[in-house]
Amino acid sequence: MLAETLVSDVLARAVRGGASFAEVYVERWKRRQLRVLNNDVKEATSGLENGAGVRLFYGTEVAYAYTNDLTHEGLLDVTDNLVRVKGQAGKVDPKGRGGLDFRKTASRGLHDPKVPFEEHPKPYRLERLREADAGARVAPEIRQVESYLQEWEQDVLVANSEGAWVEDRRVRTRLYVNAIAQENGAVQTGTAWEGLSVGLELFDRFPPREVGKRAGGQALTNLRARPAPAGTFPVVIGNAFGGVIFHEALGHLLETTSVAKKASVLSDMLGEEIASPAVTYIDDGTTAHAWGSSEFDDEGAPTRRTVLIERGILKSYMVDRWGSLLTGYKVTGSGRRQDYTFAPTSRMRNTFIAAGETPLDQLFAQVEFGLYTKEMRGGQVKPGSGEYNFGVQEAYLIRNGQIAEPVRGAMLVGKGPETIRRVVAVSSDLSTASGMCGSLSGSIPTEVGQPHVLVSAIVVGGEA
Amino acid sequence: MTQEEGRRYVLARAKERGIAAEVLTEMGRELTARSHQRKLEQITQAVRGGIGVRVVVDGRVGYAYSEELSSAALDWMLQEATDNSSLQAEASGFLPKSTAVTRKDMVGDSLRGSLEAKVQMAIGLEGTIREDPRVKQVLFASYAEREWDVAVTSTEGADGSYRRGIAGLMASMVMAEGESRKQGWDDEWATSVATLEPGRTALEFTERTGRLLGAKPLTTGRYRAYIESKAFGSILAAFTPLWNSKNVVERKSPLADRIGETIASSLVTIVDDPTLPEGLAGRPIDAEGTPGRRTVLVDRGVLRSYLTNSETARALGVENTGHAWRSYRGIVWVAPSNFFMAPGAGVTLSEGVIVAEVLGLHAGTNTVTGDFSVQALGLKVEDGRVAYPVENFAIAGNFLSLLKDITAVGNELKWEYGMRMAYGTPMVEVRELSFAGA
Known part of the structure; x- marks a missing residue:
């Protein structure tokens, strides 16, 4: 996508200018979108996007620039500007001689589509x-x-x-x-x-x-x-997109983006029991064709399967290169970004609660009166306090262990660390669903997932 | 080629082929300086731009865009747009007849200042935030500026452009007192660098979050609500699609067919004004080149107008209010500019709950029905005074019922900014709202 000599020149120029690490990220997108309302095409659009991001580290300080001027001149200009900002231009580093010997890695086609982008009219x-x-x-x-x-x-x-x-x-x-x-x-x-x-x-x-x-x-x-009731109840959270609750209440708290600055309530807790023993939580960037998969992350690290929580014990955070530099934790291939206009940060890929052992009917049988949230909308969290929310799209009351009448308009709110300790039981019907996740490095595709999960108490925002 | 050459090239090719076309170019610039531990932690400098085309072929509309300005890429773009148009069954599409509008530079010297001085603003913001002993961590404290240059030209005579910019301060910090922890996530935008005040803004940020520390659970019930301007701003912003004529035409707004009806309390007047001098999202023209003007949407409770563009105005048989919105990557849509509720006589606290912050609007609001259920943080009001902070609750209702139940309106507007749109709101008192908690 870009000549090796140009990339090499940019990196050399940065290192010569005193950067301890330099990275070039180039991308080209083809996009299509079609919207149909009541059988008629309302919008049809196609697009080409291309641009590059240059990221320099000076120790733990980061300088980032992006542009869609991909000429030799344009990219070197951007790099020189960054170096000038750091005020270290002219400092000579022997590693910066240029002519980097790249170790080239191409993807193995693990997620290649069967139907190519241009196929079908x-x-x-x-x-x-x-x-x-x-x-x-x-x-x-x-x-x-x-x-x-x-x-x-x-x-x-x-x-x-x-x-x-x-x-x-x-x-x-x-x-x-x-x-x-x-x-x-x-x-x-x-x-x-x-x-x-x-x-x-x-x-x-x-x-x-x-x-x-x-x-x-x-x-x-x-x-x-009918409108959902208001108050604090036991809740059975549906499988698949139901996993969004732990994406918010737990996943975001385990990204080094917050953890490195101790701006997560779950910072410095590796090896500690932070969740109910029923909870094993995994972030897997390698699942073939999953919505959040890729062979490499946006920093060029191979993605991997990261067990975050094993039977309630915190085993790993999600770590990008910068987070690794700040914390000393090894990178987990979790550096992601929306596109070239964002510097990468640690993000989730395909994150799910592993299947448990409680049969589904026994999950419901434990609830005398509560809520079954079958389908969810999105959610949000503040990692520093753990306060989260998520919207419910389809819900039913549970009466005497049975799914009863439908209710609408509920929102669940709580504090993540409390909610994950209140997980009473996890069923075995693991399923996943696609979502878009927004954070410091933009909006990215992530998959969430879980089997049905019973939580003993969550605030349900309905009609009082 | 340059963007101007790109626009000319596409229009010339379109004319050769006898296609009606409208070309929009955009060049954006970003500078963000982030401070951590009172040192520059991250700096982002960037430019991004592109070109988008809308074509009408035999009354059928198609779109495409490109960030690459080679003739090959632009030829591809025009061909894709033409192909896309052939999918449409509806053949009543058109490009508005338009005229040239003088270019306007709204940036001038407003973003002037040395990089060093701007970096110091971020460091100063963080420094003052950290002076509060309850601040335990600062996730980030930043200075940011955004500038965009937009130009629209068409085969039907549209020809206009403007340059616009804003500057802002933003931060997120974790505050703690005893066992209680709260995270603030705030921003403050202005039309010029000179009017930013890092010290005062830092104190506002820590005050806003610090007062929520030591919060108690709130008992489920119906309370009088005092929705603070910042919280009400985000609720109003989430429900602006109700006034979007695109949703009205497609029968996705509960305000469809209700012009002239009373939809809110007589204390409610809602206006969109792209010409507002202090507005963060002012613009001389919209995305079709139509000059912007003040539009009263709700006048003392009565629905007067929707926000329209050329297409929806024709479909509804009303005037085009000049609210076409588009980024070069997207399609022509409808969006507000400076959208605000007029201030009122003021609010006096008696009994109820102050809603200081709402969260989860993207998941907890339904713009087709007007229903909402969102997480909130606030303060309990007893005997006319703030008694104590409350947490872990949600508020629920219907936005249109809420507008009808407004019993008092604050006398000061606060502005929220996002996605080149600005929302101004006073505090409002709502007779009764449903609160779900302990």
């Missing part, structure tokens, strides 16, 4: 979205259906002053369906989505009609639902 995509639309119309009350298809192909090159040269391609496809149900003036919504690191074979794994049907069914359920 555009009307093929429209037909698939129309199937989703048809699938969502499960009843006459479904008045509106909107479906989106997003396709990305991202080529990445990361090279650094240690001689690393890594090239990786990430292809991702996501289908999103939103249904609106209406009856006697009441309006409710349902959503369903699926995303993987694949091409259009996503439709083979998840037939659009089925995804649509889930969205429609949910809108209908919410139309019949």
Whole structure:
């Protein structure tokens, strides 16, 4: 994507200027998005993005610049500017002679798509979205259906002053369906989505009609639902996207982004029991074709499977290069960024609660009165206090151990370290789902997952 | 090629092919200096720009964009946009007839200052934050400036451009007192570097978070709510899609077909004004080159207007308010500029709960129904005074009911900024709101 001599020149110039480490990140995106409302195309758009980020370390100080001027002149200008900011231009370092001998690593194609980005004409995509639309119309009350298809192909090159040269391609496809149900003036919504690191074979794994049907069914359920109760209750959290609760309440607290500055309530706790013994929590960047997978992270480190918590004991944090420098923990291949406009920070990849042993019915049997949150929306956390929230998209009351009537409009709030100690039981039906996670290095694809989980008490924000 | 050459090239190619086209270019600049332990920790300097095209072929609309300005990339872009347009069944698309508007430089000297002085602002911000003994950690303290240069030209006569910039201070810190821990996450933006005050801003940040330390649980119930301007600003921002005419046309807004109806308390007046001199998101033209002007959306409780662009104005048979919004990477949409609720006579505390901060709006609000349920932090009010901080609760309701239940409006506006949009709100008193807690 960029000539070796140019990359080498940039890195050499930085090191000559006194940087203890220099990195060039180059990327090129092709994107397509299609939005269909009630069977008609509302927007069709395509795009090309390309740019580069130059990151320099001066000890633990970081200087970052990005540009989409990828000429020799443009990139050297950006680098010189950074060096000048540090006021150390002219300082000669013998390592900075130039002519770096790169160790080139290419990806092995672990997540390569079966259907290449350019395959199938555009009307093929429209037909698939129309199937989703048809699938969502499960009843006459479904008045509106909107479906989106997003396709990305991202080529990445990361090279650094240690001689690393890594090239990786990430292809991702996501289908999103939103249904609106209406009856006697009441309006409710349902959503369903699926995303993987694949091409259009996503439709083979998840037939659009089925995804649509889930969205429609949910809108209908919410139309019949009463407002959720308010108060503190036992909660059974659904599998798959239910994992977003631990993504917020636990995952973000284990990123060195916060941990290195002791701005996480879980800093300095390796080896300690921080969660219920029922909890084993894993972040795996290697799962083939998972939404948050890639062969290398955005710093060029190979991704790996990182066991964060084993039966309640904290085993590892998620560590990027800078976090490693600050804490001494080894990098875990967790350096990620939205695109070249962000310096990487430690982030989650595919993070999930491992399957437990409690049969599903016994999970519910333990609850006399509580809430079953079957489908979730997103959430948020403050790592420094552990306070988190997440929105519920589809929920039911639990009465005497049985799933009872649907309720809508609930939000769960709590403090992460408390909630993970209140995990009473974990079922065995592990499943995962795709999401977009926002943090200091932008919005990135991450997968969340879990089996059904019973928590003894969470504040449920409903109608008092 | 330069962006200007790029715009000319695309329009010329479009004309050759007899295609109506509109080209938008954008060049953004960023400077961020982050302090940690009173030293410069990270500095980001950057430029990013690109070109986006909207074409109309036989009434069908298509889009594409590129960050690469080679003729090959621009040819690809025009071809993709044309292909994309062929997917549309609807054949009533058009580009607005427009005229040239004089270029406006809204930045001038407002972001002037040495890099060293700007770095010192970040360090000064962190230094003052750390002077509070309750501050245990500072995740970051930054100075940031953003500048963008936007130009729109079309085969239908649109031709306008402007340059705009803002500067800000932001920080996140962890504060503790006894067992209680709270994390603040704050920002403060201004139209010029000179008006930023790191010392005063630092004290505001620590005061805002420090007063929540030692919080007690809140008993579930219905309370009178005093929603502070910052919290109300984020709620209002989350519900601006209600006034987005795109959602009205697509039947995704609860305000559809309600022009002229009373939708809020008579104390509520909501305005969008891209010409507001003190506005953080002012602009002379919108993304279609339509000149910006003040639009009253709600006048003393009565719904008067939506935010429109050329397409939605035609679909609804109303005036184009000049609220087309687009980044070169996206499609033409509708968005506010300086969106605010007019200040009122003031709020007097009696009994209830002050809502100081709301969290989880992206997951806890539904703009199709107006329903919300979000995490909140606050202060219990008893006998007309702040009694103690409260935590671990959520507030829930419907945004339109909330607007109807407003019983008093504060006399001072505070502005929130994000994504080139600004939201100004006073504190509001709400008769009764549902609180879920212990």
